[in-house]
Amino acid sequence: MRCCGRSGATMGSISQKGGPGNSLAWRLCLSIPGGKRDEDLILPINSSLSVTLHQDQLKTTTTVAISKDFAEDRIWLNGREEDVGQPRLQACLREIRRLARKRRNTQDGDSLPFSLSHKVHVASVNNFPTAAGLASSAAGYACLAYTLAQVYGVESDLSEVARRGSGSACRSLYGGFVEWQMGEQADGKDSVARQVAPELHWPELRVLILVVSAEKKLTSSTVGMQTSVETSPLLRFRATSVVPARMAEMMRCIEERDFQGFAQLTMKDSNQFHATCLDTFPPISYLNDTSRRIIQLVHCFNTHHGRTKVAYTFDAGPNAVIFTLDDTVAEFVAAVRHSFPPEANGDKFLKGLQVRPAPLSDELKAVLAVEPTPGSVRYIIATQVGPGPQILDDPNVHLLGPDGLPKPDA
Template sequence: GKRDEELILPINSSLSVTLHQDQLKTTTTATISKDFTEDRIWLNGQEEDVGQPRLQACLREIRRLARKRRSTGDGDSLPLSLSYKVHIASENNFPTAAGLASSAAGYACLAYTLARVYGVEDDLSEVARRGSGSACRSLYGGFVEWQMGEQADGKDSVARQVAPESHWPQLRILVLVVSAEKKQMGSTVGMQTSVETSSLLKFRAESVVPSRLREMISCIQARDFPGFAELTMKDSNQFHATCLDTFPPISYLNDVSRRIVQLVHRFNACHGQTKVAYTFDAGPNAVIFTLEDTVAEFVAAVRHSFPPETNGDKFLKGLQVTPVLPSDTLKAALAMEPSPGGVQYIIATQVGPGPQILDDPHAHLLGPDGLPKPAA
């Protein structure tokens, strides 16, 4: 939830894990030219409305910072006029607007790319935040806190890295794609309604999150997986409880999501310890945290509970996982009637770095004419 919709200032601080771009990424190309007659943007090959308020807020802020730099005398080397129009192309290699943080990745990538084009070297937290609040966290790799800040102008509502991507090399993330469809209730509208109607959300922001965040940072720094996992699940559950406490209620989870929750708890009970954790954003897709030595067995449990209907060889994407069969003990502990096709596919990944510059010209999404390259 937000305390200021225009500046995108949150009602509480938060923490995220940046995923590795080898598996999930947004790629963005931007170019400015005296020959362009208007700003234009393409997302996943389709031209979008460049007048979207959040996109315009990012552009305005980047151009303001560029003008400020030039006016102070530091920007004499800027090669291109600030009056030139910009063309932007962006692509996600994972489902967009499906509750998998595509807006966070997209606006972080956009802010970073525009800063390169316009020669801006300031902290980009504020620029990315204007597009999508969580995008300010995605400007850093590893484990990142978005500090809510206290100032009315939002200058102190910025992201900071809690630990780098190399801090916890054994940590693995599995994205269980239940639905790649665009969610029916967008995050922004949903959060606005929750802030207006949910008394649980107010209690959560004021009385639960501050201490829980400190505890979470301690667990990360100590690489305490059971502590990290339990907090992650409790916080996910409470977030979705606030969605149900919203009026009219919002339900991002579906029956498959709830079966995944059951699966995780039964898997942990079978082992007598917390080896796997779930979290759900504003959508039905599950993000699973576990350690490297548990990945293969949990993937086997998911495959057993949600057998793929077709293309079983494409069920698992991303990092290589050695296939294993679930033990009879585990199958008995799961005690779930299989739900074929409930999980469409799994993306196996790990903690990753912040924005990267692609030197390969073939990776650029815009051609010399400033228009999207034709699909290969």
């Protein structure tokens, strides 16, 4: 990160993954999601797991500026100014400023080049669909918390700060495989994230994001989950009787790099998460017809091979996150192209990591046995497990100009 004096502003810019965890928290990927026992503190009713994806393919970039010349706090998301008064955003700002004030009060002298009463400008950009069930809020709030902490000189655990914005965001503060521990304390001090395994623990693991829709979902994750907590008996049963054993089993699968166990448990848990959505009243349906065809495709593909070679998971949206191993990527991408052929963007259908072309056998085509639906999958992002937040030193990639306003091309 670059911290410098510019027009009275202190600036910082951080690049952070887009998505897990189902999270992409993931929820951008693998996640064992659940509801919240405290909506204000954003405390979950069960622990959860996520995979952090690589910033080379999916990222949120955030720049923060603080200046005596700013009249008010302001925030821009993807080039559009948003309401800075949003309660969760304000909760993050208050907590960071509280921690900064606490640090200043316990040190001799003044280590910050600005007053804590100065206002802040924030600009954040996602390079993947926002509010479409791809954990953009998790990536965004993790990036925001980390960037604010760098600028304000806060060095404590940021789990609680990020969690105040989006529960899943606390997991996105770390790379690799991450657990969000539900905790037991009423104040949430023990509801924090911890890394289960680093990003290089499972180098063969690959992730394919099948973007079905980039549109904003009709029911937000926050509203949907709170309604589930209030009305779904299945969600309560799941949190107490299912998730603890699944958490233990999933961590074993990750530790031993057991893809068969990992894949099957991921799919089962995704299915049960969406079953709780249907058990909610009024029911919530995040999946669409293409989502269900992708589920069918995955099971047909695995049946053809006689073992589980790919796994799906869906967060609060229709977009699929596929887990597989490096030696299966090319064939499965070919199967997706066959079942969901691109309409006019064939050259842009596959983004991210390079995937060598692969032929699709007649036998597999016969097993798939579905009528192709052109354009149903808009594009695929190929990625892998990645690190946590990264500091950007290059001022050319900062999103705010010397005046503290978004750059025209940001």
